[in-house]
Amino acid sequence: MEPILKTENLWKIYRSSQVExxxxxxxxxxxxxxxxxxxxxxxxxxxxxxxxxxGGLTQPTRGRVLVDGNDLAALSDxxxxxxxxxxxxFVFQRFNLLPTLTARGNIAIAQHIHGNGFDPxxxxxxxxxxxxxxxxxxRPAELSGGEQQRVALARAVxxxxxxxxxxxxxxxxxxRNSEIVLxxxxxxxxxxxxxxxxITHNPEAAAYASRVVHMRDGVIVDxxxxx
Amino acid sequence: xxxQMIVRNLFHRKLRTLISVLAVGVEVALVVVMxxxxxxxxxxxxxxxxxxxxxxxxxxxxxxxxxxxxxxxxSIRIRDRLKTIxxxxxxxxxxxxxxxxxxxxxxxGIEPESFRAVSGGFVFHEGRELREGYEVLVDDWYAAARRxxxxxxxxxxxxxxxxxGVVEHGKGARLFVPIRTLQQLFGAVDKASLFFIKCVRAGxxxxxxxxxxxxxxxxxxxxxxxxxxxxxxSSLPGLEAFHRSMIALAVVIGxxxxxxxxxxxxxxxTREIGVLKALGASKAYIARIxxxxxxxxxxxxxxxxxxLSYLAKGVLTSIFxxxxxxxxxxxxxxxxxxxxxxxxxxxxxxxWLASRRDPIQALAYE
Ligand SMILES: Nc1ncnc2c1ncn2[C@@H]1O[C@H](COP(=O)(O)OP(=O)(O)OP(=O)(O)O)[C@@H](O)[C@H]1O
Ligand SMILES: [Mg+2]
Numbered sequence: 001m002e003p004i005l006k007t008e009n010l011w012k013i014y015r016s017s018q019v020e021x022x023x024x025x026x027x028x029x030x031x032x033x034x035x036x037x038x039x040x041x042x043x044x045x046x047x048x049x050x051x052x053x054x055g056g057l058t059q060p061t062r063g064r065v066l067v068d069g070n071d072l073a074a075l076s077d078x079x080x081x082x083x084x085x086x087x088x089x090f091v092f093q094r095f096n097l098l099p100t101l102t103a104r105g106n107i108a109i110a111q112h113i114h115g116n117g118f119d120p121x122x123x124x125x126x127x128x129x130x131x132x133x134x135x136x137x138x139r140p141a142e143l144s145g146g147e148q149q150r151v152a153l154a155r156a157v158x159x160x161x162x163x164x165x166x167x168x169x170x171x172x173x174x175x176r177n178s179e180i181v182l183x184x185x186x187x188x189x190x191x192x193x194x195x196x197x198x199i200t201h202n203p204e205a206a207a208y209a210s211r212v213v214h215m216r217d218g219v220i221v222d223x224x225x226x227x
Numbered sequence: 228x229x230x231q232m233i234v235r236n237l238f239h240r241k242l243r244t245l246i247s248v249l250a251v252g253v254e255v256a257l258v259v260v261m262x263x264x265x266x267x268x269x270x271x272x273x274x275x276x277x278x279x280x281x282x283x284x285x286x287x288x289x290x291x292x293x294x295x296x297x298x299x300x301x302s303i304r305i306r307d308r309l310k311t312i313x314x315x316x317x318x319x320x321x322x323x324x325x326x327x328x329x330x331x332x333x334x335x336g337i338e339p340e341s342f343r344a345v346s347g348g349f350v351f352h353e354g355r356e357l358r359e360g361y362e363v364l365v366d367d368w369y370a371a372a373r374r375x376x377x378x379x380x381x382x383x384x385x386x387x388x389x390x391x392g393v394v395e396h397g398k399g400a401r402l403f404v405p406i407r408t409l410q411q412l413f414g415a416v417d418k419a420s421l422f423f424i425k426c427v428r429a430g431x432x433x434x435x436x437x438x439x440x441x442x443x444x445x446x447x448x449x450x451x452x453x454x455x456x457x458x459x460x461s462s463l464p465g466l467e468a469f470h471r472s473m474i475a476l477a478v479v480i481g482x483x484x485x486x487x488x489x490x491x492x493x494x495x496x497t498r499e500i501g502v503l504k505a506l507g508a509s510k511a512y513i514a515r516i517x518x519x520x521x522x523x524x525x526x527x528x529x530x531x532x533x534x535l536s537y538l539a540k541g542v543l544t545s546i547f548x549x550x551x552x553x554x555x556x557x558x559x560x561x562x563x564x565x566x567x568x569x570x571x572x573x574x575x576x577x578x579w580l581a582s583r584r585d586p587i588q589a590l591a592y593e
Contacts, residue, residue, distance in 0.1 A: 048591070052586075052587045052590075055505070057504065057505060057586045057587050057590075058585070058586075058587045077510075078509065078510075081504070081507060081508075081509050081510075082507070082509075084505070084507045085506070085507025085508075085509075086507070088507070090505040090506070092505075092590065096498065096501075096502045096505075096590070098232060098499055098502065099239075099499075100232060100235035100236050100239050101231070101232055101235065105231060105232065109229065109232065109503075109506070110506050112229060113503065113506050113507050113508045113512065114506075114507065155506070
């Protein structure tokens with residue numbers, strides 16, 4: 001089987017005025033369709049950077065990123081945007097909902113950006129699975145953290161992305177809400193076959209994944225597929 | 228959906244939205260009222276001159292009908308030459324002066340007899356004709372605005388003038404004094420700023436004008452019949468420059484207000500821009516959000532501006548009843564286009580900045 005995501009000797013060097021920070025120092029990493037991979041590692045080791053590069057939010061300094069067969073490093077900014085729009089879904093530690101829109105509006109705007117119009121069937125399946133049916137008319141400020149993250153999750157998968165990228169999705173949640181959100185990630189993975197890469201600090205969260213890889217100082221230090 | 232978000236964002240920062248809308252409104256009203264005021268005055272003046280009933284107006288070289296400031300006046304003796312032209316029935320010399328006592332008023336210094344011969348005479352609401360000395364005729368509008376009656380005193384050029392008559396409006400000016408009084412006051416003995424000429428038959432006007440042009444080649448010779456239709460701002464070069472500077476001022480206001488408002492908005496919404504980009508929004512999509520938002524601000528401002536214009540007109544004409552403010556749909560549309568254009572130009576830079584913002588900078592600091 002072809003990997004849905006493959007990085008080859010991936011480097012990312014942040015250059016600000018004087019200092020250079022090598023956030024990624026040759027990452028080799030593969031994710032296969034249907035996997036739920038947790039990435040763990042100490043703070044500052046480059047986990048978020050890896051996710052941004054994979055998701056096409058920034059360009060790698062060196063190396064290749066293949067998402068569904070497309071080399072991101074070879075794409076223009078506009079092409080990367082298009083690829084992200086169709087194949088990637090993001091979830092962040094801070095839920096990052098648009099504050100002026102309702103839950104429904106936040107999910108719908110993702111569909112609008114995606115450009116395929118409103119798909120009521122998909123919308124119903126996702127909102128039901130994430131337990132949001134009753135909360136759709138509420139603004140983010142009126143929702144609990146767990147609910148907000150579930151809306152963010154719905155927004156990220158509404159357009160059936162090949163790859164869901166989650167950066168510490170439970171980092172701002174209490175244990176109970178963390179378990180709910182992680183359970184839903186696992187459900188998305190098992191029932192809809194959603195491929196997920198999730199960053200986490202928390203071993204309990206990582207336990208929901210089908211595979212765990214560890215990062216240190218900008219490289220993956222293990223990560224042999226579990227099966 | 229995007230429309231909903233934009234509208235919600237505008238309501239989200241109520242004060243800033245309100246201020247921007249008001250500023251655009253002021254911008255629109257500025258153009259509409261200033262242009263309305265000047266063209267109103269222009270039309271008014273033209274209508275009044277037309278209402279005199281003369282056929283031709285003769286003025287010294289390069290003088291304007293509207294500005295009484297000018298005038299290196301002509302000798303009044305020119306009249307004798309004018310009278311010899313075939314087809315001329317009557318000639319009335321007028322000396323113009325502006326009075327600035329409480330607004331800008333043009334005062335006509337006239338000879339009652341010749342002015343009557345050219346114009347057919349005043350219609351008196353009360354009082355009598357001018358004789359001489361410090362006497363003044365006022366028209367009914369002026370009398371109403373200043374609550375003047377026959378026998379009252381009116382200060383003009385630092386002198387007390389006695390109101391001897393109130394006449395129907397529409398005969399050139401609102402104030403008339405004996406020409407000799409005005410000549411003495413301004414050291415312009417035997418001078419006139421212009422001559423109104425009445426032909427024996429109206430049909431002779433072109434012929435008389437031809438004769439006049441031959442006799443006074445560099446003088447301004449205007450037929451009065453179509454004066455009103457000829458009155459456009461371009462017939463008065465200073466006025467067009469004035470309009471242009473008003474428009475320039477309006478453009479600058481609109482541009483800066485929207486620029487500032489949108490710039491702060493994009494700064495506040497850095498994270499939101501990052502999120503939209505993470506969702507796959509293109510640069511054009513991001514830019515469009517801010518441009519549409521500005522366009523909505525402008526649209527609301529234009530509506531406010533229309534309201535403000537009529538409000539300003541109401542206030543102005545209640546304070547200065549003799550003032551005429553002409554609000555035309557053409558200028559309302561122009562002002563709207565100016566406001567929209569300036570607003571979008573002002574929004575362009577913030578929108579461009581927003582569209583280029585690095586999404587990971589926007590999202591990085593979790
Ligand atoms: N925009 C940036 N400019 C410069 N340096 C950056 C930038 N973003 C991250 N870095 C640096 O790159 C390194 C990796 O950062 P990154 O955010 O990827 O780490 P992380 O593993 O996600 O850490 P954490 O667990 O704290 O979120 C850090 O040393 C960080 O300071
Ligand atoms: Mg991080």
